[in-house]
Amino acid sequence: MDITFSPAEQQFRAECRDWLHDNVPDRRRPMDAADALAFDKAWQRRLFDAGWAGINWPTQYGGRGLSIVQQVIWLEEYAHANAPWIGANFVGVNHGGPTLILNASEAQKEYHLPRILKGEAIWCQGFSEPGAGSDLAGIRTRGRIEGNELVITGSKIWTSFAHVADWQELVLRTEDGSQRHRGLSWVICPMHAPGIEVRTIRKMSGQTEFAQVFYDDVRIPLDNVVGGLGNGWKVAMSTLSFERGTGFIADQVKQSEEIEELLERARQTGAIRDDGIAAQLAQLRAEVAALRAMTYRNISQVVRTGQPGAEASVIRLFTAELGQRLERMGLLLAGDDILDFRYGNDNLVADYLRGFAATIAGGTAQIQRDIIAERLLGLPKSR
Amino acid sequence: MDLTPNDEQESFLTATAEWCADNLPLDAARNRPAALWQQLEAMGWTGMTAPGMDLDHATEALVFAELGRHLAPIALLSTAVAARWAGQPGKTALALLDKDLTLGMVRVFDAPGAAHALGLVGGLAAITPLPSDLGGEPGLDLTAPLAHLDPAPPFTAVGGPDAALHLQLLAAAFAVGCADAARDMAADYAKLREQFERPIGWFQALKHICSDTAVRCAVARSQLCYAAGALDAGDPRAAFHIAAAKQLADQAALENARANVQVHGGIGMTDEAAPHLCLKRAHLLSFIAPARRDILLGEAA
Ligand SMILES: Cc1cc2nc3c(=O)[nH]c(=O)nc-3n(C[C@H](O)[C@H](O)[C@H](O)COP(=O)(O)OP(=O)(O)OC[C@H]3O[C@@H](n4cnc5c(N)ncnc54)[C@H](O)[C@@H]3O)c2cc1C
Numbered sequence: 001m002d003i004t005f006s007p008a009e010q011q012f013r014a015e016c017r018d019w020l021h022d023n024v025p026d027r028r029r030p031m032d033a034a035d036a037l038a039f040d041k042a043w044q045r046r047l048f049d050a051g052w053a054g055i056n057w058p059t060q061y062g063g064r065g066l067s068i069v070q071q072v073i074w075l076e077e078y079a080h081a082n083a084p085w086i087g088a089n090f091v092g093v094n095h096g097g098p099t100l101i102l103n104a105s106e107a108q109k110e111y112h113l114p115r116i117l118k119g120e121a122i123w124c125q126g127f128s129e130p131g132a133g134s135d136l137a138g139i140r141t142r143g144r145i146e147g148n149e150l151v152i153t154g155s156k157i158w159t160s161f162a163h164v165a166d167w168q169e170l171v172l173r174t175e176d177g178s179q180r181h182r183g184l185s186w187v188i189c190p191m192h193a194p195g196i197e198v199r200t201i202r203k204m205s206g207q208t209e210f211a212q213v214f215y216d217d218v219r220i221p222l223d224n225v226v227g228g229l230g231n232g233w234k235v236a237m238s239t240l241s242f243e244r245g246t247g248f249i250a251d252q253v254k255q256s257e258e259i260e261e262l263l264e265r266a267r268q269t270g271a272i273r274d275d276g277i278a279a280q281l282a283q284l285r286a287e288v289a290a291l292r293a294m295t296y297r298n299i300s301q302v303v304r305t306g307q308p309g310a311e312a313s314v315i316r317l318f319t320a321e322l323g324q325r326l327e328r329m330g331l332l333l334a335g336d337d338i339l340d341f342r343y344g345n346d347n348l349v350a351d352y353l354r355g356f357a358a359t360i361a362g363g364t365a366q367i368q369r370d371i372i373a374e375r376l377l378g379l380p381k382s383r
Numbered sequence: 384m385d386l387t388p389n390d391e392q393e394s395f396l397t398a399t400a401e402w403c404a405d406n407l408p409l410d411a412a413r414n415r416p417a418a419l420w421q422q423l424e425a426m427g428w429t430g431m432t433a434p435g436m437d438l439d440h441a442t443e444a445l446v447f448a449e450l451g452r453h454l455a456p457i458a459l460l461s462t463a464v465a466a467r468w469a470g471q472p473g474k475t476a477l478a479l480l481d482k483d484l485t486l487g488m489v490r491v492f493d494a495p496g497a498a499h500a501l502g503l504v505g506g507l508a509a510i511t512p513l514p515s516d517l518g519g520e521p522g523l524d525l526t527a528p529l530a531h532l533d534p535a536p537p538f539t540a541v542g543g544p545d546a547a548l549h550l551q552l553l554a555a556a557f558a559v560g561c562a563d564a565a566r567d568m569a570a571d572y573a574k575l576r577e578q579f580e581r582p583i584g585w586f587q588a589l590k591h592i593c594s595d596t597a598v599r600c601a602v603a604r605s606q607l608c609y610a611a612g613a614l615d616a617g618d619p620r621a622a623f624h625i626a627a628a629k630q631l632a633d634q635a636a637l638e639n640a641r642a643n644v645q646v647h648g649g650i651g652m653t654d655e656a657a658p659h660l661c662l663k664r665a666h667l668l669s670f671i672a673p674a675r676r677d678i679l680l681g682e683a684a
Pocket of ligand 1: 124125126127128130132133134135157158159160161210357360361362363364365366367370383576578579583586587588589645646647648649650652
């Protein structure tokens with residue numbers, strides 16, 4: 001065990017820091033959906049051109065081919081520099097791309113991966129349905145095979161970024177009469193195909209960042225299946241492992257910045273003189289430190305064995321709930337100013353309201369606890 | 384000693400519940416009809432303890448919990464206190480001084496149609512006339528138009544310390560109702576929504592979340608009843624009991640509202656579904672006459 005970074009890694013960190021110092025935009029990410037999309041794409045392109053996109057992706061698809069340790073160093077510096085949230089590139093960069101790297105054909109990888117890294121192709125995730133949330137195997141959206149095409153009917157819901165996406169990770173039932181995990185396929189669905197309708201849904205924070213998607217006889221090439229027809233469950237699980245695992249590293253390291261900001265605010269306003277608040281901040285600061293240690297431990301495990309450990313599910317749950325505790329502390333320190341919140345504001349109240357997603361999206365806290373109990377502790381399976 | 388409602392209180396409660404079910408649906412809380420206030424006055428809820436009405440605080444607290452369960456207009460709190468201690472007729476908006484309790488800026492909730500606003504100034508209930516055209520836009524709580532007065536106008540204290548306790552008691556009652564609403568919404572959804580081919584309430588994890596909402600409601604409601612009785616009886620420890628009621632009611636409202644969002648999953652995060660209305664109301668209530676720690680600790684001068 002060793003907590004020091006190698007000279008090469010330290011050098012890499014310095015490069016990250018210098019570049020971010022000179023390049024992080026002063027302008028905040030805009031609230032308006034169209035402006036935000038343009039902003040996200042331009043920023044991603046800038047990252048790509050400077051060699052900061054896909055740090056640990058293979059070089060033949062536009063990545064840098066570096067290690068996950070360097071990826072983490074980048075994310076730490078990124079958070080430290082207060083660089084913009086990844087926004088609409090979240091799905092493609094954090095789990096769409098990695099799923100393709102692991103499961104897709106050479107042609108699929110060659111076409112899609114560079115476009116994701118350059119911010120040219122926005123992706124969304126079509127897993128959840130009105131009847132299939134926690135119970136993902138309850139998927140009913142169907143893909144009928146006709147010649148060399150799939151004809152898709154059904155609906156997905158809570159699809160983040162559906163209204164701006166070019167492509168979708170779509171999991172659907174391709175085998176008639178199949179049950180549960182069998183007969184599903186993971187396909188690349190073009191969001192501009194005829195027959196797709198996207199209806200945005202407003203969140204309680206006022207933003208319309210997710211949507212319901214309807215498919216009415218949408219025809220896509222059978223070639224868009226990833227990882228083989230009928231293997232959708234397995235491919236979807238790899239997507240979720242990226243989404244729940246490495247996809248949240250950015251959030252994890254951001255929390256180190258957030259606690260320092262809270263502490264600073266508590267000092268400025270004098271709130272820290274309140275023993276109750278001081279005790280909570282002290283606890284949070286310890287937890288954030290431990291989260292970083294957990295992240296490092298998990299990354300070390302990946303480097304050593306090629307896979308995240310079983311503790312990844314623990315980190316995911318802890319990050320989610322710690323994030324919510326930090327957001328609540330932010331509210332506490334803001335006091336009655338939170339009452340002025342209006343739809344359209346992008347501030348700590350919006351963060352708090354959106355933060356409820358941390359224990360819902362990508363598997364609820366209850367489902368995560370089941371996974372920890374059953375996979376980590378070997379308790380009897382309840383389902 | 385009897386902490387259960389008597390026959391008269393029961394009939395008040397039933398009448399309130401029935402009227403609210405027909406006229407105050409929770410999911411329409413942000414689009415109340417303009418004529419609603421006149422109806423609330425006609426039902427007598429704006430001045431139950433005003434001179435001449437002479438109902439007790441226990442009855443009033445129970446009725447307000449019922450109104451709070453439907454996210455009734457927030458100005459009912461200030462109006463009831465102004466009616467009781469200042470004999471103020473008509474609608475009185477709710478004023479919240481900024482957190483420093485200096486007279487820097489005042490937030491006024493539910494001003495349309497109100498000639499005055501009432502809030503706590505230095506621990507005492509106090510009232511100020513409002514400009515006639517003061518409107519407001521929804522803030523965090525989407526049910527109450529919010530306007531700002533900056534600088535704050537002068538306020539005149541009304542009543543004695545009991546007027547402030549009255550406001551705290553009624554705000555606690557609203558919070559108890561809000562907690563009840565979140566509890567019931569969560570339990571109803573847990574029975575209805577199916578995943579894994581069974582209602583999600585079948586899963587112990589969800590049962591326990593729902594049970595905890597019920598525990599918080601029972602705790603807060605019991606203390607609310609006791610506190611109301613203490614105010615009626617002129618009990619020397621009324622200030623403590625009302626503070627305790629407010630503390631627990633705020634906690635119940637906030638935690639139940641959060642639990643309710645969680646139980647709803649994705650739909651609980653949406654603007655269209657009702658859970659966030661309770662959540663945002665709970666946050667507003669927590670700033671109305673919050674419980675003071677020194678009073679809870681018995682250290683107040
Ligand atoms: C902000 C946000 C963004 C999202 N983005 C996407 C996206 O881009 N793509 C996508 O496909 N999906 C997305 N989702 C959907 C998300 O994955 C689902 O909301 C989630 O899986 C829960 O499903 P559900 O909403 O149907 O809730 P339900 O599954 O109906 O859950 C309701 C409640 O029941 C509980 N529950 C269910 N089953 C069990 C059980 N077995 N044991 C104990 N408790 C249980 C849950 O924990 C929850 O509290 C998003 C959700 C949110 C909130």
